[in-house]
Amino acid sequence: MRIKILVIFLAITSICEAQYSFSGYTNPEEWDSSVYLSIVEDYRKMSGVYSEQIIAKTVADSTGFFQFTGNMLDTENRIYRVHVDRCSITQQEINHFNGHCSDSETLLFLAKNTDTLKLPFSFGKQIFCEIESNNPKANAFIKIDSLKNDMRFAYSEFRSEANRKLNNKKWFKTLQEYGKALNEPLAEIYIYAYLSDRSSELHNYYVEDLKDNSYYNNLKTRLENTYPNTTYTKQYMNELEADRYLLTSSDKKSATHWHLLLYFILGISILLNLIFVYRNWKQKQSKLEDLKAKLSKQEQVVLEHLLMDKTNKDIAECLFLSVSTVKTHTNNIYKKLNVQSREDAKSLFIS
Known part of the structure; x- marks a missing residue:
């Protein structure tokens, strides 16, 4: 009787402590340190990045290692996604989670609440190419x-x-x-x-x-x-x-009627896409003008040269300024635009 009670107790304990562990590596030289875990409940949204699907976020350490743990997932297989990207939040003209972040790396997999899953580096430090899991169905999508x-x-x-x-x-x-x-x-x-x-x-x-x-x-x-x-x-x-x-x-119905309907839908779709693209373009231009307005005229001129990848020495020669003056303008530009480097500044103005 005591043995039965012990077995039942251990079974209940194991169920209560059941949790998932998803870990892996990203390449910190290529990707932002933020890593996102999403659950995909709409299979028409398996590709892309959608904010409504995200259930957890973690930050990779200096080696690129990250881990998600918990016990909130379903007890049966569901479709999950891990993703990293370079869609910086400072790029105000880009909606970070609108399903169209082209500069991202994602991995779809199957998992449940009791699964252990690892995503090691593959050849050449490529990420999200291999899955090691106690769930034999985890790598079905790969x-x-x-x-x-x-x-x-x-x-x-x-x-x-x-x-x-x-x-x-x-x-x-x-x-x-x-x-x-x-x-x-x-x-x-x-x-x-x-x-x-x-x-x-x-x-x-x-x-x-x-x-x-x-x-x-x-x-x-x-x-x-x-x-x-x-x-x-x-x-x-x-x-x-x-x-x-x-x-x-x-x-x-006749094929003619269907062709007309399809052409109509296609026309509406093209029109809506054109409106969407134009509106985004206008918003982007407006935001870029607002950013440039924060700079003095001299700083705007220096910025244009920075965006052309000119060195401080080249800029100084073109504008008949000293190198130290160019550095001062550059630092002021960084502060006003709230960026840390030339690459950050270029990401704001160059698509």
Whole structure:
């Protein structure tokens, strides 16, 4: 009886103390020291950087080592992302977390609350290329990305329309079957999101495949059995229903009507994007003018030369000033712009 009580006590203790540990290394010479951990609940937002997904932030030490620990994650696999970037908060014209930080490095992985996961340096101090984990499903996305790289190589071997069509058909099935073989519905969702992306050439194959392939219903069943009541399952079911509704509707309407609708949507999308780009450009120009207004006329002239990567000596010769005077102007520019170096100043004014 005492032994049973001891076993139960140890089991309860282990559950209470169960926690995750995600650690790894970044290259401090290349990346900012801040490292972010996100949970991805919308599989259409697996690529990019989104503020609403971030659940933790840590700072890497001088060697680049970082670690996330805790016990707040789900007890079942979910999709997580670790990312670093160089989108400095001093770059006011850039929204740090708008999903479009191009100067970032990210890694998607599967994990749960009891997992230990390490992200070591790979060859040449490359980061986020390898995963060491007690969860065998953790590196599913890395495996899929590796297969996608093989696919891109096959496409580039012969840049012809015929080669592209043959590869579309081949790789659509290859990716689909590969995801199924991983025996992890979330890995299949990762592939599904790629194959069904409306901006991809493979989307046409997805539409045709959806008409008579039982794979999609089987994936729905696998998701319901493994991840019931999760956002992934609900999102997939809603998208599947919507796509099938569109297929049914398309059979009842002429191709001409659909072309007009698509052209209309495309036109609206282009217009909205142009408005968005123009508005961002105007905001950026306004902010840059505000920054320059903080400087004296002489400092503005020195700044223009700094942005052209001229040395203090070169600037002094061009403006007929002493080197010490140029250094004084430079220090004043740094203080007024709240930057620490030439590179910081250039990041404000050069896209």
